[in-house]
Amino acid sequence: MEKASLLESLKNLAQQEDALSVAREVGELRNQFEDVILEEDRQFQVKQLEAREQGEPVEERVSDPVREEFYRLYNAFRDRKSGQQRVKKEAEEAHLRRKKALLERLREVIEKEENIGAAMTAYKEIHDEWKEVGDIPREKRQDIQSEYSRLLETFFYHIKIYRELREHDLHRNHQLKLDVIRRIQELSAISQVKDVEQAIKTLQNEWDETGPVSNDAWESLKNSYWDAVRAVYARIQSFYDEKRGELASNLEQKKEIAQRAVDLVKDFVSSSTKDWDTATATLLALQEEWKKIGFGPRKENEEVWKEFRAACDEFFAKKKVFFDSLRGKFDDIASKKQVLIDKLEEIKNSTEWKKTTDQILLIQKEWKNLGSAGQRFEQKLWKEFRAACDHFFDSKQAHFSSKDKEFEENLMKKMELIDRIKATAIPEDKKEALTLLKGFAAEFNEIGHVPMKEKDRVFNAYKEALNSHYQKLKLEGEEQEKMLFQARLDTLKADPNSERSLARERYDLNEKINKLKSDILQFENNLGFFAKSEGADLLKKEVESKIAAAQRKIDELRAKIKMIQ
Template sequence: MHLQQNDLAFTKFIEEGGNKDDFKPATDPLEERFHQALKKFFKKRTEYQEKQEKQKTENLHGKNDLLQQLKDLIQNEDNMNKAFDRFHELQAKWRAIGPVPAANVRDLQMTYKFLIDKFYDYIKINRELQDLDQRRNFETKLSICEQADELLMEPSLNVALRKLHMLQDKWRETGPVPRDKKNEIWDRFKATCDKLFDKRKEQIAQSDEKRVANLAEKTKLCEAVEAIKTDDNWKHKEWQEATLAIGELQAAWKKIGPADKKFNDEIWNRFKGTCDAFYKAKNDFYHKRKQEFAANLQQKTELCIQAEALQNSTDWKATTAELIRLQQEWKKGGSVGDKHSEKIWKRFRTACDAFFKNKSDHFSVLDKEHDENLVKKIALIEEIEGYQLNEDYATSFEELKAFQRRWSEMGMVPLNKKEEIMNRFKKAIDGHFDKLKVSSNDRQKVRYQQKLDHIRHADSGGKMDSERKSLLHKITELKNEVQVWENNIGFFAKSKNAEKLKSEFEEKIKHAKEEISKLKGKLDMVKDAE
């Protein structure tokens, strides 16, 4: 991917009139991050090693101090039991202290062993105590063997070997075991150690085999790259597809580990040479596309001018649709080249963003108003729910209408709460109307008046005019239908079937006239509302 990006940068450099010999490829950010991370790792590792060496030096001083205490014990302690307890206390402290510098391990261990042996000789410990100590040592070494056996199941060989080294140190620090168990316990521990060391040898052998396999895989990638043959008739699509294929092969190359050193440079030069030839041919193609960029730039500049002309518009719906159309046109336009791409896009986006920010600010104010209206309407509903009907029908009816007028005068609520809050309002107000036994016609009038009040408070007049025209249109249609039905009745012959059909038409005419009367009543309400 980095090679591809450098090739694109080289194309841009040549297109802008640069000399190919002056081109300096950009550093791979991922590679730079990798080296920075590696530096931090080595620094931390050095600090860790220095810390370990310091600790080892401190451990050396600690163990030397224990050796001196052991000497003093051998020379000065006459109480056998007390000496033996002190001896085990010093052994425990010796085991608790960590590793020492490698240069001191052998001498320190030999001195320690010498003093241990001297202790047993000096105090001439009785056989029972000696046997007890050896049995304890045997149990300790048996535990070491069991821990070593568990390492055979450790997934990470490096972790297993590191832990084994610690167990070996512990083994050496543990005293002698009963003579009849000495070979048995040692053979068991050694056998486990040998198995882990054999695994290490096998891992090294597998690593050599892996390098051979890596060479084979890289050879296949070379053949795959060489199989991509460029053509003079290729268009942008073919070049992009081929570039993608080359990029995938390059990515696959990076995932493969190193080959054997004597073949590594050779196979790399073969792969890189083929990729370089491809990108040179690609650069020649894109050099010819420069004129297309100029035409695309002109087209997108015109789109910018149109967008800038709309950025201060307050016709939110129409302007939104138009800007979306311009954005779609923008997407259809071709590339203008890296030199102008960001600048022209920023100009276009700035104009679009200015409009949509104004739109967002506008509707954010409305959203706040809607939230406030929601609180007011909830309070009104609670007031309605707690309302007690008056004994006088007319008074109660007018009070319920007043509730509806107050509801209509309150503005809109958030869209996601509209249905919920309306259903709750209708349930509360209809419950009172049901108790009053208000007629269906009166309820319809009240609800229609509520609708008109809402239109009057929410609109500047356009919706009210549309409502009036809609009513006039319905009245005209019904009148025309009534006229046709009345004319048709006169043509019915006097027969049983004709009388039945005539009765049906008379019923239709009756309902239509009733509906016309209701619509005229609504029309009068509209006129009063205007």
Template sequence: MEEQRPTPEKDEKIIDQNVAEEATESIAEKENTTEETAEEPKESPKTETEESTIESAEEVTEEGEVEEEVINFEEMTKEELVVLLEESVKEDDVTRIKNKVASIKVAFLKLNKVDKDKQFADFIENGGKEEEYVNVDEPLEVRFKASFNIYKQNKAKYNADQEALKERNLELKKQVLEELKDLINSEETLKKTYDEFKAIQERWKEIGIVAQGEVNNLWQNYHFLVEKFFDKVKINKELRDLDLKRNLEQKIEICEKTEELLLEPSIIKSFKELQKLHDNWKEIGPVPYDKKDEIWDRFKAATDKINERRKNYYDNLHEEQKKNLESKTALCIKAEELCTVELSNIKDWQKYSDELNELMKVWRTIGPAPKKHNDEIWARFKGQLNAFFERKKDFYNKLKEQQMNNYNLKVDLCVQAEALKESTEWKKTTNDLIQLQKEWKTIGPVPKKHSDKVWKRFRTACDEFFEKKSEYFSNIHSHEADNLTKKKELIEKIKAYSFSENKEENLNVFKDFQREWMDIGHVPIKMKDKIQSEFRKAIDSQMQKLSIDETEMTAINYKTRFENVKNAGEAKNMMSRERSFLTNKINKLRDDINLWENNVGFFAESKNANLLKVEFEKKIDKAKQEMLVLEAKLKALNKSMID
């Protein structure tokens, strides 16, 4: 903003048009050569540095908006920008929204260009010809243009109103100058002349702004005529002293208001009010000579403090923006590191996507960087994210093709399984279906929308055969008594077995016992639970003696449990539900472990950092141990379902 200085009273006695024009030119060159008299000190209290005087009043408003509301337009979507523009143009005072609208326009057009370029590229890629491409405004563009036109109409009207107001004010001030000239030549009484003179001064103060090119000429002529009035009418010393006293009172009031601004929380508001007080100071005449330095120094001291306060505010703001730039640069470097990694599976793509999204969340918590770097650093960061997610899109497109191929392979296995389900060649068909199940496992995933359906189709064909097989063999009771004897003998064998010191060998022995138990076959139904309980006790007893850990014991017990029930009528549904439960539980524990491990570092600066870290590490270890047990169960269950 152009510096506003309390203008000293002048001793110029001859101010004609030529002198006024020269003064105007000298101000434009920032070389104020007018001679200051003893009425004011030669130094004016500055409101800004020389460099900052180039700024316009609108630029002060821009900085004011930084204090009141910081909006990162670059991170808003087109929809958000249009909504913000529609709300903003409802403001009657266009000067309050000028900079916001300009920023919205730049951000919207930048996003819109990206969309238009993509539309054109897609059109050409799909076989379209460049000369046939037609650019059609989308609904958001239509809304944007409509609101922006409203703003332009309001701005044009505001500018026109301001120009008309300046013209009216110019004519009014010229009229006042003519009246002042007439008053100087008047032969009225001193009292009447002085009253009319004060009335003219008040009217001059009340008239608003004029065109900048007219300001200096008007001001110089006005002060020339004022001085001429005092010379002409030769006001007596008492009246002159009274006028000086009134001027002093007004300047004291301005000093008090200026000092009150030091308590104003808003830096921008205090600075704007200071400019008004400067303007008021210029309208007031001289003060008693013995008070001029004192009142001047008081006004200057308060002005300097406000300017220093404002300078410190913007120095701190610029320093904070530099730190923001450093933080955002660090995020860019991290994003660039993540984006250079070659990824080949869904898990990794999702992991790195989550990490980049976390970087974006952190980015949004950081304030703006210095204006000259803000767009550049955002483009750098956004460019990395766009490139990454474009690569991810290509990966998933290829993955979809692969999954469709997997789907066709699995449909073929379904057809083969359905052809075998009616067979009564129990052994051969069992082997054939097991082979199909093994092939099924070697085929990768299929599209999610087909996954459950194709699995149920394959599973149903297999289940139908194995249920018929189970039903067939369940009717064979002739050997149940012999089976009971064999199982009792096996239990005694387990109890008497002498295990070695080799843990792996011992586990294999337990597995052999499990297989042998299952191979024996059915026993009379009334003895089933009892003999199973005895077997379980014999196994558990030996395991405890050998100190087999919980995970291994759990896996063996779990496998045995489902080996014993998998031929039951509801075995398939029960085992499927159990597998879903185990899978969900393992995934939940894995997510919790990842979350705790990723965030345990956050407690480094907290008051009880070590205590919190130890607690979280205990939770992590406990969860990992639980997950090992569940994974062992799941592995055993899966093997039971296939076997």
């Protein structure tokens, strides 16, 4: 609870006219306030030590208006409470003197008054005044009340009254005392022991204030009364015995938790945030376990609480130092992850499914390689990152789900075409044959995608059927080279991974060109070493011929690249 809230609670309690009725609550507020102040002082001292260690200016303690106002109100309340206690004590002493005077008057009536009317009048005055007198000191209460009860019994047994009135009163008192016994017995139905304690005192006072009964009924009535009273006090005693046992058990549980916290913190050292998070979760679990345990004996409970709190404070101080050292690193990672999120936001609505999927997979890999951005950022960033990924892949899933039926139809068309290719007789004329085979390739490529699990099987069947016809054609020289390469391209275009296959083909051709260029450069360098002689000229012509052949090959390869493009 914050200091300001504690101060506000104190203000409300301090306004109560009866300071004694709220003294305990005020005392608890003061203990809570001092706990908060102790924690503030500890944190301030830690800051001063850290500042000195780092060579920074040491912060000076400034005045705390909340603290000053709290103690001003508390001291004023304490003074007022002391005054009320003094007044209460003086009043109780005065009440004691009045009751002693009433006891003396009652003795005089019993011993000296012979007139029944006057005796009854005196008794009534004494009894009414007795009930009006307030509380007396606790240590005198039992003796004074017992003496009064004894004198009352003596009064009613020894004053001679009219028989009818005496019998009536004795019967009425008997019924009243029976009613008191019944209500004492009914206290067993009350669950709150504190309510039982208050009720039994009231009923005992009522028993004592009720007049006498007949001698014949007294012993039985008295025994029933004390049996009922003893049963109530036995229950009260049992409750407090059980309570003491519960407090002791709670204390042992808290000691065990405090020791576990001390053991955890004492030797804990780690450079891993995961270890710190695990240790934090363990310590927070101990705190939750502590909260579920009831109170222990006040003095011992306070001591074990200080031990437990000190261990927690030490751990979180160490944790703060550790994570402060990581904050710069986490800020950098968080900044880089935000850049990745921004990239995702730019492409998440794209319908270029293959290209965008590859981009997102690369971004996801980069995200994973960056590591954690710390507790302050990681969860928030991850939610944004995951939402952008899910947006794209959900859209992709919806798109391709609608394509399933179309893919099944395409599968049937391609299988029918493959069967036609296999069954077709190729014309003997090469030109007609090539035109027919190119037509098959174009028709195959125009048919859309098939289900993913079928694409490889369908393509391989198509490729096998087409190649079997190309192998039957007797092509020669440049025509053979060009036609076979074109057929290869047509086949590659039908590949489900055509983009990758064509890119690979283009890469291989460029590598061959680079190799030929390197060879030409080496041939040209060699030409510079040939001297002018008949033998040297022959070698030179041979090298020049190789250079020309290499250049022609480069031109052919470039033509193939152009065909791919």
